[in-house]
Amino acid sequence: MDQESKERKSQRLQLLKQRAQAVLDQCQKSGTMDRPDAMGTSKLLEDLRIYQVELELQNEELRAAQLEAEHAQRSYRTLFDQMPLPALVLDTNGIVDDCNERATTLLGAHGRFVALDIRFWHRLNKPDRARLHVALRDVMPGQSQVLRRVEITNQAGAPVVFDVHLIGLSMDYKLDRRVLLLLVDRNAEQAREQERRLYDALLDATDNPIYAADLEGKMLLVNQALLQLLQRPRDAVLGHTRESFQPLRDALLHREADQQVLQSGVPTTFEERIHPVGESDPIDFVTRRFPLYDRAGKAYGVGGIATDVSALKAQQRKLLLSESVFQNSDQAIIVTDAQMHIIRVNAAFTRMTGFSAEAVLGQHTRVLKSGRHSPAFYESIGRSLMQTGHWAGELNNRRADGSFFTVWSNISVVRDSEGQVMHYIALQSDVTQLHEAQIALQRQASYDGLTGLPNRDLFNDRIAQLVAQSQRQQSQFALLFVDLDHFKEVNDTLGHQVGDILLRTVSERLQRGVRSEDTVARMGGDEFVILLPNTDRPGALSLANNLLVRLREPLVLEGAGSYRPMASMGVSVFPEDGRSPDELLRSADMAMYRAKMTGRNRMLSYTADMGASNDLAFTIQTELAIGLVEQQFRVYYQPKCMLNTGELVGAEALVRWDRPGHGITLPGVFIGVAEKSGLLVELDHWVMQDSLRQLGEWLRAGLWKPTMRMAVNQNVADLQRSDLLDQINALLQASGVGPEMLELEITEDALLHHTSEQLERLQALRSTGVSVAIDDFGTGYSSLSYLRLLPVSVIKIDQSFVASMLTDANDAVLVRTIIDMAHDLGHSLVAEGVETPMQCERLCELGAEVGQGYFFGYPVSAEEFEQRWLRNFAS
Known part of the structure; x- marks a missing residue:
């Protein structure tokens, strides 16, 4: 029966009592109390009987409700006491209002409420008491809160760790606020955590790398030994696949081994290698891999325990080596x-x-x-x-x-x-x-196996003796440092066997060109040194010139036909250029490097400024790399004109470096460094791309005639690339320039060492319409008969011959001969370095068609070239 029904029935009872009292009072006044039908007495009695029944029914309902409440209370108490967790009910002041049996057992109370609140709070340490008091005040009816890791001392005096769950009870429970505390025992979890830490400590204490990975290869477990081997923190390994923290070759092999174990379901032992970060030598391991199963017997991953067997392997190798030595x-x-x-x-x-x-x-x-x-x-x-x-x-x-x-x-x-x-x-x-x-061991230790020359060790011994002897006798001796030019191209294009033949030939020529008391030694690769006892600087320079001439004699190399070896030489003299073997060798090396940087195929004597030049070359090399990334280079254009009319017929694209802090820098400063450092190919590609882009803009603006050509210098090393033709075609298409407007200039000395593949690529370029020109013609010191084999269209006479043709009869004959021969072979001529009207007039008389030089115009920027030449020419 709800509260509203009770109130209605109470009101009816009150009204009925008032009516009955009124009737009784009326009957007493009128004297009709004894008359049965007086004043509606019958009706009143009937109402009273009906109400009596209702009262009896109400009493039955009240008794049933009381029994139900008592039963609910007993059920609540039973459920409360049988809860699997210790439970207490506290008010906001911390007074214990109720608790279940588990709580009393935990706290050691003999009666349910015997000083239970005192026992409960005494079981808590001070920090946890403060935390719980704050939580009791904060938690509101219908809300909940959890205090983690609250330590309560049980009746045995042992600390037990609980999570305390606080639940704010509604006002239906008590008129003021009450809070239910549920104590969740975390001791087992803490024991498991300690067990896990012990397990982790054991895993990390072993030197054996241990891991576990899931079916996708993601790491589930790694120990410290494996992390140290990988040089990775734990969070960079756990949850990641091997590819993210191991070299790819290791990751793939180890993933394959894991899959093999998963497929077979059988633990397997593998011999494998791991390449640690920052170490050159791999480490040998024997790894026992085994599948990991869950409680249902389903595989969820692979585990592995590895043992470093590098020492054992090394011992085995030593034993095998010892046995091999024994038997052999x-x-x-x-x-x-x-x-x-x-x-x-x-x-x-x-x-x-x-x-x-x-x-x-x-x-x-x-x-x-x-x-x-x-x-x-x-x-x-x-x-x-x-x-x-x-x-x-x-x-x-x-x-x-x-x-x-x-x-x-x-x-x-x-x-x-x-x-x-x-x-x-x-x-x-x-x-x-x-x-x-x-004897054999002595020779092997002292002589080069390929050339038979003294090696570096024997050379070091002899120069040390020569330094000591020269110091005693106060005499001079000279040192030549010889480095072959373009030897790498020979090795790369013709093969190492042909390169070995060239090295043997060079060593024989060097030996035949020196005295019996001189020492020719091979330092390694294509580097040779020559010791010249009792030789001054003029004598050393004279000998070096003779050796250069001797080296340039042609020889037949497979795949290259007639080949002329060339070299760069450096000369140093004791004691002016160094008083120790190292100083002399370094001085000669610097001189050789300067000779190579200034054009190759020459010799130079050491001077004091060469050390600074080497430092400068290194600085330039470093800045070059940065310049390419930061687009510091510019393309300048020099006009090519008809010698007889001065009409513009094209231009040559020339690179300039807008070097920070130095302004516009000419190629002579950096081209040699770029070539030696391997940056020239990238630089050539950029020049080609930018010059064709500019040519396309001029062409679309109607400033460039289709009959004119743009000449771009090309490194002969690019001819070795199989994709050169595709690359040039792609640049031409991107810029909208026809191949007939492009001319590639390749130096003569580079073409002297051509291969069949290079010739095929040159022929393919020419067949597309691209013109090929021989640059610096006449400086290659080679027979001119090779010209008939080269698919070239233009010959550029080197400016050194043009400069002296009016004053040197020999150079005049050479110029005339080159022009006649080129015309006979069907080639056109471009004379470089034309600076005076007389040179222009004489070249016209000899039949040369086109000139290039300061007489016509200096190299200028694209904007200036457009204004000075293209627009004036167009108008």
């Missing part, structure tokens, strides 16, 4: 027991003596005796072995066929840890073989 040694090796019975011999023993191993095993060493030594001789050997553990000397022994031979024998004693004799080991060699082996 040129010396006969005999191993005996303590009684001199033979237990092992090697193949060299059989070759030397004619006895097979089967014939001598178990035999006493006296089977080898020749009978030519006295007993006293053998007794002396025995005494030496006992006293020193070693004996060395000549022995005369007998072969299986009965013949005698003399060996040099080294006998050693092998003792155990207690000093007792275990074995004797004898190494024996024919005296003649030993002598030959010593």
